[in-house]
Amino acid sequence: MSSLDEIPVVSGAGAPAxxxxxxNGALESVLHEVRHALARLVGTGETxxxxxxxxxxxxxxxxxxxxxxxxxxVQASIEALGPTRVQETATAGVWLVDYxxxxxxxxxxxxxxxxxxxxxxxxxxxxxxxxxVLDARLNRVGGxxxxxx
Amino acid sequence: xxxxxxxxxxxxxxxxxxxxxxxxFLKFCAAxxxxxxxxxxxxxxxAAALEQARRPSVIWLSFQECTGCTxxxxxxxAPTVEDLILDVISLDYHHTLQAAAGEAAELARVQAxxxxxxxxxxxxxxxxxxxxxNPGYSTVAGHSNYDMLMETVEHAAAVVAVGSCAAFGGLPxxxxxxxxxxxxxxxVKHKPVVNVSGCPPIPMVITGVLAHYLIFGRLPxxxxxxxxxxxxxxxxxxRCYRRPFYDKGLFAKSFDDxxxxxxxxxxxxxxxxPSTYNACATMRWNxxxxxxxxxGHPCLGCAEPSFWDAGGFYxxxxxxxxxxxxxxxxxxxxxxxxxxxxxxxAKRRTKAEEARRQPVTxxxxxxxx
Amino acid sequence: MSGSMEFLLWTKGPMFNVAIAIFAIGLLVRIAxxxxxxxxxxxxxxxxxxxLPGLRTVFTRTVADPGxxxxxxxxxxxxxxxxxxxxxxxxxxxxxxxxxxSLTGLSWPALPNPIISMVTAVTLVALIxxxxxxxxxxxxxxxxxxxDYLVWTVVFAVVLTGFLAFNRMINPYPLVLGMHILxxxxxxxxxxxxxxxxxxxxxxxRWYNGAAFGRKGVQS
Numbered sequence: 001m002s003s004l005d006e007i008p009v010v011s012g013a014g015a016p017a018x019x020x021x022x023x024n025g026a027l028e029s030v031l032h033e034v035r036h037a038l039a040r041l042v043g044t045g046e047t048x049x050x051x052x053x054x055x056x057x058x059x060x061x062x063x064x065x066x067x068x069x070x071x072x073x074v075q076a077s078i079e080a081l082g083p084t085r086v087q088e089t090a091t092a093g094v095w096l097v098d099y100x101x102x103x104x105x106x107x108x109x110x111x112x113x114x115x116x117x118x119x120x121x122x123x124x125x126x127x128x129x130x131x132x133v134l135d136a137r138l139n140r141v142g143g144x145x146x147x148x149x
Numbered sequence: 150x151x152x153x154x155x156x157x158x159x160x161x162x163x164x165x166x167x168x169x170x171x172x173x174f175l176k177f178c179a180a181x182x183x184x185x186x187x188x189x190x191x192x193x194x195x196a197a198a199l200e201q202a203r204r205p206s207v208i209w210l211s212f213q214e215c216t217g218c219t220x221x222x223x224x225x226x227a228p229t230v231e232d233l234i235l236d237v238i239s240l241d242y243h244h245t246l247q248a249a250a251g252e253a254a255e256l257a258r259v260q261a262x263x264x265x266x267x268x269x270x271x272x273x274x275x276x277x278x279x280x281x282x283n284p285g286y287s288t289v290a291g292h293s294n295y296d297m298l299m300e301t302v303e304h305a306a307a308v309v310a311v312g313s314c315a316a317f318g319g320l321p322x323x324x325x326x327x328x329x330x331x332x333x334x335x336x337v338k339h340k341p342v343v344n345v346s347g348c349p350p351i352p353m354v355i356t357g358v359l360a361h362y363l364i365f366g367r368l369p370x371x372x373x374x375x376x377x378x379x380x381x382x383x384x385x386x387x388r389c390y391r392r393p394f395y396d397k398g399l400f401a402k403s404f405d406d407x408x409x410x411x412x413x414x415x416x417x418x419x420x421x422x423p424s425t426y427n428a429c430a431t432m433r434w435n436x437x438x439x440x441x442x443x444x445g446h447p448c449l450g451c452a453e454p455s456f457w458d459a460g461g462f463y464x465x466x467x468x469x470x471x472x473x474x475x476x477x478x479x480x481x482x483x484x485x486x487x488x489x490x491x492x493x494x495a496k497r498r499t500k501a502e503e504a505r506r507q508p509v510t511x512x513x514x515x516x517x518x
Numbered sequence: 519m520s521g522s523m524e525f526l527l528w529t530k531g532p533m534f535n536v537a538i539a540i541f542a543i544g545l546l547v548r549i550a551x552x553x554x555x556x557x558x559x560x561x562x563x564x565x566x567x568x569x570l571p572g573l574r575t576v577f578t579r580t581v582a583d584p585g586x587x588x589x590x591x592x593x594x595x596x597x598x599x600x601x602x603x604x605x606x607x608x609x610x611x612x613x614x615x616x617x618x619x620s621l622t623g624l625s626w627p628a629l630p631n632p633i634i635s636m637v638t639a640v641t642l643v644a645l646i647x648x649x650x651x652x653x654x655x656x657x658x659x660x661x662x663x664x665x666d667y668l669v670w671t672v673v674f675a676v677v678l679t680g681f682l683a684f685n686r687m688i689n690p691y692p693l694v695l696g697m698h699i700l701x702x703x704x705x706x707x708x709x710x711x712x713x714x715x716x717x718x719x720x721x722x723x724r725w726y727n728g729a730a731f732g733r734k735g736v737q738s
Contacts, residue, residue: 026390049189051182056430058390058412059443081173099176105436107180110189118192119179123171373521373690384691398630400612417616424526424692453692454523460530466695467613468620469534470527477621480539484546491547492554 026057027065030111034094037113041093047114053106062109069094069111076120082107086117160363161200174199181364185357186379186428198364205363206261206269208301209243212294213287213321213330214275218312219245221349222356238359241269244289255290258301266304270362273298273333276314276321280336282329295336307341307368308333311355313451316344316374323457334375343368344375348451351432354380374454376426385422385448388430391415409445419463421450522693529699537703544710545718552722565735575728576721592651596644603641604677607634631684638681645674669712675701 030050037048052062070090078084082101089096095117099108112118122130158166164174178196182189211219223246240246241261242254249257261269277294278286284293292300302308310333313319321330334342345355358377361369369377386392394400394414401408402417414420425448429440441448447463450456460470582594608614610629619625649670652658679698681687688694708714731737 025393049179049192051189053183053437054186054431056388056390059439061390078172078176080170081176084172084176099180107176108183108189110179119172119175123175126171374523384686386691387686396631398612398628398632416612423686424523424695426690454521455527459523459527464620465613465616467617468530469617470531471535474621474623476535477538477542480542481546484543485550487543488547488550489554492551496555 024058024061026055027061027068030055030065031068034091034111034113038091038093041113041115045115047112047118049118050111050113052109052111066096069096078119084119086120158204159200160202160204163204181360184353185360185364186432195364202363202366204239205306205359206239206241206265207272207359208241208258208261208269208305209246209272209274210289210294210298210301211244212273212275212277212289212298212315213328214312214314215320216245216274217349218274218315218355219243222352238270238363251290262301262304268306269304270359271298271301271305271308272311272359273308273315274311276318276330276332277336279329279331286328298333298336302337302340305340307343307362308337309343309345309355309358310334310375311345312350313346313348313454313456316346316376317454319348320457322455341368342375343371343377346374346376346381346452347427348449348456350452351380351428351434353432354428372426376452380428380432381426381452383426385425385427385430385442386420389422389442390430391442404445412445415442415445415447417465418447419461419465420447421453421456421459421462421466422448423466425450425453427452522690522696526692526696526699529696529703533700533703537706541706541709544707545715548710548715549718549722552719557726560733564733566732568729568732571732571737572725572729575731576724579724579727592647596647596651600641600644600648603637603644604673606637607641607677607680610634635681635684638677638684641677642674642681645670645677649674665712669708669714672701672705672708672714676705 030052033050037050040046040048052065055061057065072088072090072092074086074088076086078086082099083104084100085098087096087098088094093113093115095112095114097110097112097117097119098106099110101107161174164177169177175192175196178192178199179189181199182191182195187195209219239261242258244254247254247257275287275294277298278284280295284295287294289297310316314321314330315333318326318330318332318335321328322332332344334344343358345358347354354377357380358369361377361379369379372378372381374381386395389395391412391414394412395416399408399411399413400417401413401415403409404418416423420442422442429448430442433440433443449462450459453459458470460468587594606629610627611634612628612631615625615628652662652666652670676698679694679701683691683694683698686694688697705714709717
C-alpha cells in the first residue's frame with residue numbers, strides 16, 4: 001500500500017492555488033455571474049444561488065475559485081441532517097454554503113449571494129410554532145401563562 | 150385502518166417522522182435540486198412539492214444484466230441523498246436487495262402490483278430476449294423475462310429503463326446478439342418509458358429521475374432516445390473542461406506523452422465525447438471526485454446506443470468501424486483488372502478489324518458503279 | 519429502434535464499405551482503361567525526350583497562363599480559393615488525418631481546428647460565388663449541364679455539413695456527423711463517373727500534353 005502513497009497527487013497543471021490565480025474561462029464566467037448577482041442584490045434585494053457542483057470544472061478549478069473568493073469574517077455551522085458549513089467570502093454578501101451529510105460527504109455546494117444565507121434564517125413555519133412551543137414550556141415550569149396577544 | 154399505509158403518507162410527513170427538521174428539509178431540497186440538475190432557485194418549489202409528494206411504489210426487475218447498475222446506485226458512499234430518496238420510495242421488489250426469496254419474493258411483486266395498480270413505477274435493468282427468441286436464455290422463477298416484463302408493466306404508471314442494456318440492448322445486444330436481446334422500449338409501446346443510459350448510469354441520474362417523478366408526479370422532459378434532457382441534454386464534449394484544448398488543436402497522442410501529462414484533448418486517443426450525451430462532466434463519479442476524462446481516459450460513449458459495436462474504443466471518432474486499407478486495395482485491384490480487361494478487349498477488337506480491313510481502290514469503286 | 523446514432527454507425531460501417539469499394543473499383547476501371555488504351559502510335563522521329571516536359575507540365579499547368587487569367591479572372595481566383603480551401607480542410611483536419619491513417623497507415627501534422635473552420639467558411643463562400651457566377655454568366659449558363667449542378671451540390675454538401683458538424687450547429691451531433699460522412703460517401707461514389715474524376719485524370723491529361731509537345735521539341 002505504501003508504494004501507492006508515494007505517488008504524489010497533483011491537481012491542475014501544477015499551478016498552486018493562490019489569489020493571483022490564472023483564471024480560466026469556466027472560473028471567470030462564474031465570477032462574472034457573481035458580479036451580476038451582487039448588483040441585483042444591491043439594486044433590488046434579489047438573492048441568487050449558484051450550484052458549484054454542476055459546473056464543468058477541471059481538476060483544481062474549485063479549489064482555485066474558493067481560494068480566489070477568500071475568507072470573510074463570518075463562519076457558521078448548522079446541524080441538521082448532517083453539518084452545513086457557511087463561510088462568508090472576502091466579498092461581502094457572497095457566501096459559500098457547503099451542505100454535508102453526516103459522514104462529511106458533500107451533498108451540495110452553493111455560492112449564495114444574499115444578506116444572510118437562507119439556511120441560517122429560521123424557517124417561517126418554525127417561527128409560527130415558536131410561540132406555542134415556548135408557552136408550553138413556560139406552563140410546564142409552572143409560572144403564570146403570559147398574556148396572549 | 151388507524152395507521153395509514155406507508156405509501157399514503159406525504160414525503161414531508163415521513164421525513165419529519167424521521168426527525169428531519171425544517172432546515173434539514175431545506176437542505177434535502179437543495180441537495181435534491183443539485184442532484185436533479187435543476188437550478189438552486191428551484192429549491193423552494195421542490196420543498197413545496199415534496200411536502201405533498203407521496204411515496205411511490207417501485208418494482209425493480211433485473212434481466213440480462215451484470216448488476217453493475219444496482220452497484221452504481223448502492224455503492225455510492227452511504228448515506229447520501231440517494232439513500233434518502235431510496236428510503237422515501239417504497240422499493241417493493243428487487244432481486245438483489247430484497248430479503249425475501251423464492252415464492253415469497255414473487256408474491257411481494259404481485260402484491261405491490263395489486264395494491265398500487267396504475268400508480269407504481271417499474272425500474273428495469275438489463276436487456277431481455279425478444280418475444281421471438283428463445284426465452285430460455287433468461288428466466289426468473291420460471292417466467293421468461295418478456296412475460297414478466299409485460300405482466301408487470303401492464304398496470305404501471307411508467308417504466309424507467311436503467312443502464313444501457315435496458316435502454317438500448319447494451320452488451321447482450323452487441324453483434325452477433327446470440328440471445329436476440331432487445332431493449333425495454335423495443336417491446337413496451339403502451340407505457341411511458343424513460344431511458345437512463347450509461348454503463349453504468351451515474352447514480353445521481355437514476356435517483357434524479359425517481360426524484361423528479363416523486364416531486365412533480367410526472368416524468369421529466371425527454372430527448373429523442375427517451376433520455377431525460379436535464380442530464381442528457383448536452384454532450385460530454387460540450388461540457389468537457391478539456392474542450393479548450395480541442396479548439397486549440399492540442400491533443401494527447403498517446404497515454405504517456407507530454408500532451409497526456411498536460412491534460413490535453415483525448416480525441417485522437419478515441420474519445421467519443423463529441424457524440425455522447427451524458428452528465429459525467431458536471432456530475433462526475435464517486436461522489437463528485439472525478440470522471441473518466443479527468444482521469445485521463447477517453448470517453449467510451451457508453452450512454453449511446455450500440456456503443457459496443459461503434460468501432461474501437463481507442464480509435465478516433467472519425468475512423469470507420471470496419472473498413473481497412475486492405476479492403477480499399479482489394480477493391481482497387483479488382484477495378485484495375487476490370488478496367489484493364491475492358492480496354493484490352495477494345496484494343497484487340499480494333500486490331501482484328503484492322504487485320505480484316507480490305508482496302509478498296511478508286512478503280513474498284515468505279516467498276517462497281 | 520432507429521435514431522441519429524444508428525444512422526451515424528450505418529454511415530461509418532456498411533455504407534462506408536460500399537462507398538469506398540465503388541470508389542476504388544470505379545476509379546481504377548477508368549484509369550486502367552485510359553492507360554491500356556494509350557495513345558495513337560506516333561511514327562514521326564522524336565526531336566526531344568517526352569519525360570521531362572511531361573512531368574514539368576503536370577506542375578506548370580497548375581498556374582493559369584496570363585491570357586486565361588485576363589479572360590476569366592473570376593474563374594481563376596475563386597477556383598483557386600475554393601480548391602485550396604477544400605484541400606486544406608480535407609488533408610489537414612485532425613479527424614480526416616485519423617481516418618486516412620486508419621486506412622493507409624500514413625499520417626502527418628494537422629492545422630489547429632479554428633484555422634480549418636475559418637478556411638472552410640471561406641471555401642463555402644467561394645463555392646456559392648461559383649454557383650452564382652455559373653447561373654448568371656450568359657455563356658456558362660448555356661454550357662452548364664445537370665452534371666455540373668450535381669457535382670456542385672455534392673461538393674457543397676460535403677463542405678457545408680462538415681462546417682455544421684465541426685461547429686456543432688445541428689443537434690444531435692451524431693445526426694450532423696452522419697450527414698457529413700454520408701455526403702462524403704456520395705461524393706466518393708460519384709467521383710469515378712462524373713467530372714470529379716479530374717482529381718486524378720488531370721495529371722494524366724497534363725502529362726500527355728506536355729509529353730506530346732516535348733516530343734515535337736515545342737515548349738508547352
